[in-house]
Amino acid sequence: MKVVTGVVGNDIHVVANRLIELSLNARGFEVFNLGVNTYLEEFFDAVVETGADILLISSLNGEAEGWSREIKLLKSKYKNLDNLVMMIGGNLVVGSADADTIVPKYKNYGFDLVFHQVDLNTGLDTLEEFLKERDK
Amino acid sequence: MKVVTGVVGNDIHVVANRLIELSLNARGFEVFNLGVNTYLEEFFDAVVETGADILLISSLNGEAEGWSREIKLLKSKYKNLDNLVMMIGGNLVVGSADADTIVPKYKNYGFDLVFHQVDLNTGLDTLEEFLKERDK
Amino acid sequence: MSLLQEERKIILSNEYVDNFDFAEVEEFVKNASKDLFISHHFKTIDKMLVQPRGGFPTYKKQFALNEFFVEANVDVLPLTIDSNTRLNDYATAKKMLRLSEENDVDMLNGYPLVNHGYRNTRKMVTHFNKPVSLRHGTPDARLLIETAIASGIFEIEGGPITYLLPYSKNFPLDKAFLYWKYVEKICANYSKLNEPINRESFGPLTATLVPPAITIVIQLLEMLLSLEEGVKSFSVSFSQTGSMNQDIVMGAVIRKLSKHYAEQINCGDATINLVYHQWMGAFPTNKDFAEQLINMSTVIASMVGADKIITKTREEASGIPTKEANAKTVANTQYTLGILNGLPNIVDAEEEEILTLEVHAIMEAVFNDPADTLWRKVFNSIKNGIIDVPFSPHIINHNEMITIRDAKKNIRIIKKGNVPIPDRCFEYEKAQCDLTKDTTSIVNDIIHDIGIMQ
Amino acid sequence: MSLLQEERKIILSNEYVDNFDFAEVEEFVKNASKDLFISHHFKTIDKMLVQPRGGFPTYKKQFALNEFFVEANVDVLPLTIDSNTRLNDYATAKKMLRLSEENDVDMLNGYPLVNHGYRNTRKMVTHFNKPVSLRHGTPDARLLIETAIASGIFEIEGGPITYLLPYSKNFPLDKAFLYWKYVEKICANYSKLNEPINRESFGPLTATLVPPAITIVIQLLEMLLSLEEGVKSFSVSFSQTGSMNQDIVMGAVIRKLSKHYAEQINCGDATINLVYHQWMGAFPTNKDFAEQLINMSTVIASMVGADKIITKTREEASGIPTKEANAKTVANTQYTLGILNGLPNIVDAEEEEILTLEVHAIMEAVFNDPADTLWRKVFNSIKNGIIDVPFSPHIINHNEMITIRDAKKNIRIIKKGNVPIPDRCFEYEKAQCDLTKDTTSIVNDIIHDIGIMQ
Ligand code: B12
Ligand code: B12
DSSP, rough: EEEEEEETTTTOOOHHHHHHHHHHHHTOEEEOOOOSOHHHHHHHHHHEEEEETTEEEEOSSSHHHHHHHHHHHHHHHHHSSOOEEEEEEEEOOOOOHHHHHHHHHHHHHOEEEESSSSOOHHHHHHHHOOOOOOOO | OOOEEEEETOOOHHHHHHHHHHHHHHTTEEEEEEEEBBOHHHHHHHHHHOOHHHHHHHHOOOOOHHHHHHHHHHTTTSSSSSEEEEEEEEOOOOOOOOHHHHHHHHHTTSSEEEEOOOHHHHHHHHHHHHHHHHHH | OOOOHHHHHHHHOOOOOOOHHHHHHHHHHHOOGGOOHHHHHHHHHOOOOOEOOOOOOOOHHHHHHHHHHHHTTOOEEEEEHHHHHHHOOOOHHHHHHHHHHHSSHHHHHOHHHHOHHHHHHHHHHHHTOOEEEEEEEOSSSSSHHHHHHTOOOOOEEEEEETTTHHHHHHSOOHHHHHHHHHHHHHHHHHHHOOOOOEOOOTTTSSSSSSOOOHHHHHHHHHHHHHHHHHHHEEEEEEEEOOOOOHHHHHHHHHHHHHHHHHHHHTTSEEEEEEEEEEESSSSSSSSHHHHHHHHHHHHHHHHHHSEEEEEOOOOTTTOOHHHHHHHHHHHHHHHHHHHHOOOOOOHHHHHHHHHHHHHHHHHHHHHOOOSHHHHHHHHHHHHSSSSTTOOOOOOOOOOOOOOEEEETOOEEEETTOOOOOOOHHHHHHHTSSSSOHHHHHHHHHHHHHHHTTO | OOOOHHHHHHOOOTTTTTTOOOHHHHHHHHHHGGGOOOOHHHHHHHOOEEEOOOOOHHHHHHHHHHHHHHHTTSSSSSEEEOOHTTOOHHHHHHHHHHHHHHHHHOOOOOOOOOHHHHHHHHHHHHHHHHHHHEOOOOSHHHHHHHHHHTTOOOOEEEEETTTTTTSSOOOOOOHHHHHHHHHHHHHHHHHHTTOOEEEOOOOOTSSSSOOHHHHHHHHHHHHHHHHHOOOOEEEEEEESOHHHHHHHHHHHHHHHHHHHHHHTTTTTSSEEEEESSSSSSSOOHHHHHHHHHHHHHHHHHHHHOSSSEEETTTTTTTTSOOOHHHHHHHHHHEEEEEEEOOOOOOOOOOHHHHHHHHHHHHHHHHHTTTSSHHHHHHHHHHHHTSSOOOOOOOTTTTOOEEEEEOOOEEOOOOOOOOOOOOOOHHHHHHHSSSOOSOHHHHHHEEEETTTOOO
């Protein structure tokens, strides 16, 4: 399965991104890593180009929320993205807040899977569960 | 003016006691230091023997309360202690509690001046104020 | 009109900018209180200066933060800039600042200095009358630094390499050098009016397994590029490596070599200070543990003999720290510095020699680049991998060097890429590590090594 | 019946005592899990063992405290005894224990082990299956130690000097020596059945300006008195002095000399361990600061290379700590030990030499005392001031020695009383200090020196 990944916005925290690429590869995904500092259009363009099944966005520096608000509008401009699994993880707010308030908010922005300060492997395990459920 | 001082009960914390002797001397008092591990009778006996004006008791290890309960009874057995200034300081409870509850309790036990976890010099300044007020 | 003046005009022709009155700014700097100059404090105060990190979007919140810091006995106030301003995106910064002001929710991860303008900001700076250090991460910081100095901020962190390789993916490196040349000149010019403006390099880089030799070479080069332009007070810096001994060795070598190289270009008269960053890598989420880590960093900084320490907070892993947490670190750090006494004198001659040889070899390779100016030599050396920063997100970086930790958690180079590590040193580095493992285990070790403080 | 057996009978003829079944106890010790023996852990575990302090009156509360400690990843459980039991006043202890059990209020400042008895206590000890260290302060600990070993407590702290000079004003020192001789014998005998019982001396003494030479001499003498009786595992200890370098020097010298003197009496086969106490003097009332101090102690313990560390809590200045605060220190200390890596190798040859000469000189003076046995030589040496402990409340102590801190906060001897500090060393000690001051300033310095961590 194909995954497009990267770190959204002006965020340059690259360490998790490098590890994500390693982990996805180890789990057998085909990875297209756009790296840090990636804008929403670039993500969607890459999904379209590669025909990816999953878009896995990271955000570490707190920018995610600003960008996520524009997802629905932007996504509506693309065709055939209805089956795209959208997931996001990292530090999803500036400052701190708990998952109970963050997760519903991001689901509302259009994400299927939301991981605020959750360990990468836990997140990827959940992704695999999710895919299994869906394909049943 | 004469001061009898010491650490009450089975308490062997001696450091403050040594400093109290130094400070009282420096302030011009005549000091009779009974040291640590001093029982109530020994304090009152020394007051009578020396004709002291002030009895300054320390307690550090939490024993003070147990002993203080017996002061009124004991003091009533001695004569001519009505003008004796009684003061106590150090850690006046086992565990922790605040001055608001401790001070009234100890005043009730018969102390004129009570200092829970108060710095020595603050305490001695207050003593000197107290003596000035009284002798006006 | 000089070239510098022309450049100035261009930078300022920007709808988000204060209308600059340079004559007034010069007057202000000339008469500014010595207390605002960290260079003055370095000269006159013997203890390690304590500086936290911190920046909030609104003036009000930044002011409140500073009040907390002063209450906690801070030595140097920080002003951390938001990430939009860092990318010169003043429009977004403006929008987010308005949102933050209206809704009492922070929509920026720092203080948008350009939008606030120097007239306002100066009020805050002079009110507290403490040195302020500007922390940004901006490749093109020309406007930002003009605004900062006009505000009374007399310490400027960063540099063309240290604010680019860890902080950017695409920004052109050659441009960064030129923009920073401007910054150095401005700092040097203003330094003539009163106490010197202090420039500080950002030694932590990516804070992830960067080997000492790379950090020191970059510190020395940014120092030389700055002194060349006339800066008279410069701070080299690095962050906790994860090995106490490696920190101490690094401190000794960087002190010795910064003096040496400054003298080489006849700038021995400049003051060189040493700054230590508390652990800059991934923090534990357990906040009590984070405090232990922070305290340990302070102890090590003392053993390194740093002139200034830059602090973290117990909330590092969770998000932008509250002002309470931030002030608490300052008070705790000051307390620790006060009670930590009887520091031993520690010299590890062998490690120092190895590291010194490595630095000299890389520096020589840089100097041997055929380009005409130092900045072009440095540019070429980064481009061809003579300087290679692990975990840099920047496209120009080679990413060929591989480092891991040895049994004592020293960072060691096990693949050197194009970096001219002398054979003897490279053998020494590798000899400290267990290299019999397969690649997967080594990758797992690296992941583990990134998380050693967690 | 041997003399020891007779003494045993006398001690046990006491209405508050468990009916001892010695055959069963021997069987128990013989088959006890190795995990209960700290001597076994010292041999097999490489990391520094972490041991908190703590004791509550009731079985239930002590059990709960232990659960908290285990949760926090403790290595060695403490059992601190109440002060009535310390004074062999089992009647009062019994009354207070009943009151504590009935009213859920603590009427004792520790665990009344004799009243609880060994059959009960053994259940708790074997339940947790961790080594337990007995902390008391009892001059006549004969019954207490019989009960402890029968309970599965295989580390016994204390000694005739270290549990007397700081803890008592009037208890006869000669008796203390004889009572402790019994304890040593019991420990030695049981040590033959399984792993050795570990004895530990209490190095902190009064925790107030005690100079290293005095501490080390007392550690060595209690070690010799113990090994003489056949003890095979002994821990010497000391507490943080206030100067990192002085701690490191002390650690090096005490390790070297304990080995040396053990060999002198042909006990080189005994294992000698080094225990470090986190700061034992006056603590800051600010609890956050207390945590900094505690963390710094852990760092220094690592540099000293201690085998075990005994911890304090953030609540030290305010009163008996809660179990939460106590467990938090354990978790924090374990975390710090895990992240503190790359310890430098530190040797201060001059300080080590001075200290070694001082210790040898005092030891020689003790050995030269004309008395026939070691304990009598030691007794006489304390009585005539060859050994003098600053701030001891005991009437037998000379109190002639005066110590202050030098600029680096090392504790220095400026008046030696009868302690035979060699001239060269005494000159060295005094040369570190500013002795031109008048007496009042020196007194003020001493007051300040006691409060350096506040
Ligand atoms: C190292 C670091 C830096 C380095 C980055 C070097 C580089 N190029 O990578 C430097 C020093 C340059 C830096 C700069 C900045 N940083 Co920074 N940085 C850190 C730090 C200390 C560690 C990050 C790290 O590498 N962790 C190791 C990796 C492996 O862990 P991770 O990133 O947390 O990722 C894990 C999880 O989040 C998860 N994950 C990540 N993505 C995803 C996705 C999915 C789907 C899932 C399931 C999981 C997942 O998996 C990873 C492994 O478990 C963190 C604080 C911390 N965590 O301790 C701050 C931190 C992330 N930075 C922060 C900030 C604000 C900045 C700056 C904006 C400002 C500043 N303070 O200087 C600039 C960034 C500029 C910009 N344009 O983005 C904030 C973010 C605040 C917020 N969200 O509220 C943090 C939290 C620090 C703080 N408390 O203020 N930083
Ligand atoms: C050093 C010390 C010891 C040494 C004492 C050596 C000696 N012989 O002096 C040793 C290690 C032997 C020891 C033993 C014990 N200690 Co102790 N010890 C301390 C410690 C760490 C410092 C005390 C000290 O010397 N301070 C320096 C002096 C200068 O300050 P100070 O005593 O607080 O006095 C100041 C003020 O109180 C005031 N003051 C004192 N008296 C007076 C009087 C007046 C009128 C005024 C105005 C002011 C005043 O002036 C002084 C200067 O400002 C304290 C905790 C702390 N404070 O950090 C615990 C502490 C006092 N000890 C404590 C205990 C329980 C014990 C033990 C019972 C049990 C044990 N844990 O081993 C035994 C005591 C046995 C006994 N029979 O008493 C507890 C008391 C608990 C409580 N009150 O609830 C404390 C608070 C520690 C704790 N948190 O558990 N201890």
